[in-house]
Amino acid sequence: MDEARAPAKHAVADVLIPVAVDQTYSYAIPSGLQLEPGDFVEVPLGARKTFGVVWGISPAAGGKLKSIEARLDFPPLPSKLREFLDWVAAWTLAPRGMVLRMAAHAAVEAGAEPVRIGLRATGAAPKRLTEARRRALAALPPDLAPSKAELARQAGVSPSVIDALIDDGALEPVALGPERAAEIPCPDFCRAELSDDQAKAAEILRAAACENLFKPILLEGVTGSGKTEVYFEAVAETLARGGQVLILMPEIALTSQFRDRFAKRFGVAPAEWHSELTPRRRARVWRAAADGAAQVIAGARSALFLPFKTLRLIIVDEEHEAAYKQEEGVIYHARDMAVVRARQEQCAVVLASATPSIETRENARQGRYGYIRLESRYAGRQMPVLKAIDLRQHGAARGKWISPPLVEALKRNLEQGEQSLLFLNRRGYAPLTLCRACGHKFECPNCSASLVEHRFRRALVCHHCGHVERRPDICPACGQAETLSACGPGVERLAEEAAELLPEARLLMLSSDMPGGTERMRAELQAIADHKFDLVIGTQLVAKGHNFPYLTLVGVVDADIGLSNGDPRAAERTFQLLNQVAGRAGRGEKPGRALLQTWQPEHPVLRALLSGDFERFYAEETATRRLARLPPFGRLAGVVVSGSDRNATEVFARALARAACLPAENAGWSVAPPGELPGEADIAVYGPAEAPIAMVRGKYRFRLLIKAPRKANIQAFLRAMRGRGPKPTKDLKISIDVDPQSFL
Ligand SMILES: Nc1ncnc2c1ncn2[C@@H]1O[C@H](COP(=O)(O)OP(=O)(O)OP(=O)(O)O)[C@@H](O)[C@H]1O
Ligand SMILES: [Zn+2]
Structure with a gap:
């Protein structure tokens, strides 16, 4: 430890508390308590008590302070970790208390480790040796101290037999240390032969x-x-x-x-x-x-x-x-x-x-x-061969999504006893449900988003807030029966189509929203690797990182899906995802291939994937970003203002934008005046504009986008904006996202 020991008496501890506050609170250190920075302590906060971590210790400064209640028995947070937490808070503009929470909550939330009691033989013979007692003593391992329940189970006797042996003095309880959290890996256990x-x-x-x-x-x-x-x-x-x-x-x-x-x-x-x-x-x-x-x-x-x-x-x-x-x-x-x-x-x-x-x-x-x-x-395994299926020439039948060439390829692969994957990055049955008679669309009451039909769960679900409703039989708007129509495909619908096309295939649909949770998905992923299925239909869950040695054909149902969503990283994301999915094919003995269904095979992303010319893709994409001064050649921050009243939310967002544009003395940055073209070194403030998903969980959302040169101190700018803008309330919230990945 490089920090000096705390003076024993009347010093003050600055304690960071895991709540949404940036500053530390000062508490008196009671005499006799030795504290160092990093120590966990219990402190009063208003009417309650909470844990906190000592961030600094300073000499007493007079004035009356509340006292630290106790030092808690957790390993102190190392100084490097504390510096890291400070850094993360400064970078993300999150309150330091919330960053501390991420680092320390797990230590405290479970409460004290329960004391484990094991049993061992005292060496004394029991007063009476029944058959059951003999078995229990014989089952006792020489170097372990099992719990009463474990011993009873192993010996096949009832726990009362064990109790009797304790009463007799033949067994005695001993306190055991906590269960081991980790095994010790051996660096030389089994080295791989590397190429x-x-x-x-x-x-x-x-x-x-x-x-x-x-x-x-x-x-x-x-x-x-x-x-x-x-x-x-x-x-x-x-x-x-x-x-x-x-x-x-x-x-x-x-x-x-x-x-x-x-x-x-x-x-x-x-x-x-x-x-x-x-x-x-x-x-x-x-x-x-x-x-x-x-x-x-x-x-x-x-x-x-x-x-x-x-x-x-x-x-x-x-x-x-x-x-x-x-x-x-x-x-x-x-x-x-x-x-x-x-x-x-x-x-x-x-x-x-x-x-x-x-x-x-x-x-x-x-x-x-x-x-x-x-x-x-x-x-020496080959990279998969990628080919496009041009949907302008080889479209699927009406209401179907698998084109004839892909159907053909799937059939052939099945005949050859090989495994195929159909990839569609969309959960559920259909992304949109509407009434053919009156045009009514099913939308989430809390979000501006369509409800996604999940036929398996017989429900319409919002993918943004989790709202669920039953799919009705009649249209709630016009009252007609049998007019509701599912539009577009999700993996469930694709599975239905595939089952019709290949009735003899062992088929698995994998999606993160199926019942059974992680356990089931793990088991299913393993079953795919073991070739227990011929055809797998899945979302990105199956696309990433897995090793499926029998998989030789990947069909991408909609290669264009991510290309047009207005995200500056749309091209990059699609390139990465499709390459990952295709990369699942041909990892075993047999070579693999991927067929990409697309309406735009000449799109640069598809061209790069099909030609395998990654360097060109990176060069072009990097040049585009450089020109537009997008990351990493510039900095972005997204600011979302949300509130339950649309008008008030917009007014607030406007005021925040005005505050952001106020000139600042000696701030080290200049802001482009609203409506004017930003100069080379200027920070530009765009918006507010209604967010693409204008409402989530019943809150209206307005977005500002801040674009800054690479060298600008965007955090200082954002802090100044927050300091000078209107103050958030219980209802009106500001959320700042430095280097946003999502623009919804
Ligand atoms: N030196 C080696 N010896 C034995 N097996 C190897 C060796 N290198 C790779 N493999 C095997 O090749 C397969 C692919 O390796 P790995 O999963 O590490 O690739 P990766 O580069 O991480 O791929 P991806 O980016 O697709 O996840 C695995 O089954 C792995 O066990
Ligand atoms: Zn919703």
Whole structure:
């Protein structure tokens, strides 16, 4: 610890509390209590008590302060983590208390670890030895102390037999430590034979992991090139040196394949961190990160805020994934923050992807990040062949979505005993339901969005707020029967069509909204890998990261779906997603191919995918961004004002925009006057405009878009705007999103 010991008497602790407030609160430290920055404490807050973390300690300044109630028995937050939390709050403009909450809540929420009691033999003989008692004593393992229930189960006796043995003095209870949160991985458990390219890449990563210096590296490798095997070598090196590793993954709850591969390489599964863990389990992993017992943690984005003792390596797998952006509460991008955390910890960070984001690519090109490429698939396997099906010439029949050439290909693949995947990134049966008689559309009462029909659940569902209603038999507007019509396809409808076309195929539809949750999906993904299905129909859930060795044909039902949504990253996203999906094909013995149904095969994204000329795509897309001064060549921030009264919300948003445009003295930035073309160094404020999804959960939404030059301090600008604009109320809220990924 580099911080000085706190003076014992009458000092003041500045405590950060996990609520939506930026400042610390000052509390008197009662005499006799030793505190240091990072310590967890219990403090009074209004009428209640809460936990907080000591952020600083200063000499007493007079005045009456409330006292700290107690020091809590949790490992203190390390100083580097506290600095990181401050940094994240400053960058995202989120209140520091909320950022602390992400880092500390798990430690506290589960309450104290229950004391576990085990039993061991005292050596004394029981007064009476019945057959059941003999069995119980014989079942007692020599070096473990099982619980009463465990022992009773193992011996096949009732718990009262065990009680009797305790009363007799033959067994005695002993207190056990908490359950282990993590197994110890072995760096040399089973090394993979690496190809030459892989070995070269692994060597660079290993070297970086040894340096104890901030070192970001982009590991770009085509789908199936074995990026995982390669970064495992850096993990092994870090383990051998006693460091901890964090592996971030976009869909950790679904990656049982990853867990198995890790176990094959290192002998045990990694500790996991995601939202589906129980609070108790989370608390244990949290503690194990803090005391170093968890050497490798594989987790979702929030694992970034764990209190690692000696973090030496961070891996961000599928670094381009939009799932790394948290869109609620503290709005942050876990990939970007991972790089920041690595800088704070002075360690290596590996960003792995087959289709890196433009931002990361550009950082690599400019030499800010190291850059490694794997150009081919492992073991000489071929990349899938991509072909377009031009829907202008080969459209599907009316009310159908699978074109004749795709039908043909699916049939042939089935005959050959091979597995196919139909990909459509749309959940449910149909995205729109309307009345053919009167034109009535079913819309969400809380959001400006159509209700999506989910035929399986017999419901109309809003994908924005979760509103559910029964699909009626008669039109609520005109009262006619049998006039309601499903428009457009979702995966459920596609599955129906596929089942008609290929009645003999073993068919699986996979979608995140089916009953059974994660457990079921894990099992189904495994069943696909084991070739228990001939045809899989799914959303992006099946498209990413999985290894399906029997899959040889991917049919993309609507390759154009993401191209026209007005998002500046639309082209990049579509390119990444389609490449990922196609990359599921041909990973086993047999070569694979992907057929992309499209209305615009000449679109640059499709051209790049079909020709395999990724360099050209990156070059063109990067040039477009540079010209438009979009990220990474400029900065963006989205500001959403929401409220339950449309007019009041708009008025508020206008006032906020005016405040943003006020000239500021010595601020270090200049704002383009409203309505005028921004100059080279100006920050521009666009809007307010009604958001594309104008209402969500009953709140009207207006958006401002702030566009700033790369060098501008956009945070300072946003802070000034917030400081000078109208103040939010209980109803009218401002949400700031620095570097937005979503423009809805
Ligand atoms: N050196 C190796 N030895 C044995 N198997 C390997 C090796 N390298 C890769 N593989 C196998 O090749 C397959 C693809 O590897 P991996 O999943 O790591 O690729 P990837 O680059 O992460 O692909 P994607 O980007 O599509 O997720 C896996 O089944 C993996 O086990
Ligand atoms: Zn809704």
